[in-house]
Amino acid sequence: MTSTPSNFVGETVHFLAAKTVAIDQYHSTVLSYGDELVITSEIVELSTDRNGDSWLDGIGTPSSSARLGSWPADEPRLLTGSFEWQEARESARAAAFAMPDEPERRAALKKVESKFGPALTTSRILSVTKDS
Known part of the structure; x- marks a missing residue:
């Protein structure tokens, strides 16, 4: 069991694939290729599943759909073929x-x-x- 990384609070994350993220207790949003999200403590808390794992644990790994930081300025936000x-x-x-x-x-x-x-x-x- 891994602990949810609370050090992501305040960080901007950009997405390379569609992902549904819980924003607060009652709302979630679908983020697409090129979208950005600022991580809040509530997002960190709600990202933890019943096993203690979080989608935030894999940020930056090759298999992750999210990367730390803003979307690169020189990269198009349109996915070729979409x-x-x-x-x-x-x-x-x-x-x-x-x-x-x-x-x-x-x-x-x-x-x-x-x-x-x-x-x-x-x-x-x-x-x-x-x-x-």
């Missing part, structure tokens, strides 16, 4: 295509490609049969 990423990419592409000038449009589309990378594939080949 619905939010797709919407942001398509919105940026639509804005680029709306430009009336062809050279500006090409430059804007190039920026979209460099920021978001190539579009995700929209189809797959599940099998190939040989002709007899």
Whole structure:
């Protein structure tokens, strides 16, 4: 049995995957990729399960969905391939295509490609049969 690390109180934690966290006795919140949370003593207390383990115990380990500190400023908060990423990419592409000038449009589309990378594939080949 491990003890819940109370030294996290006041620390900011950012999340790399979805996690439900109890905020107080009556409320919890779902945190997603890129979200941040300041740890309070109540969060520390409520994070302890019936075995005495806490999701805070694993912060910073490779298998943990949370890391100490604020989200890195140079990292995008959109997870590549997520619905939010797709919407942001398509919105940026639509804005680029709306430009009336062809050279500006090409430059804007190039920026979209460099920021978001190539579009995700929209189809797959599940099998190939040989002709007899």
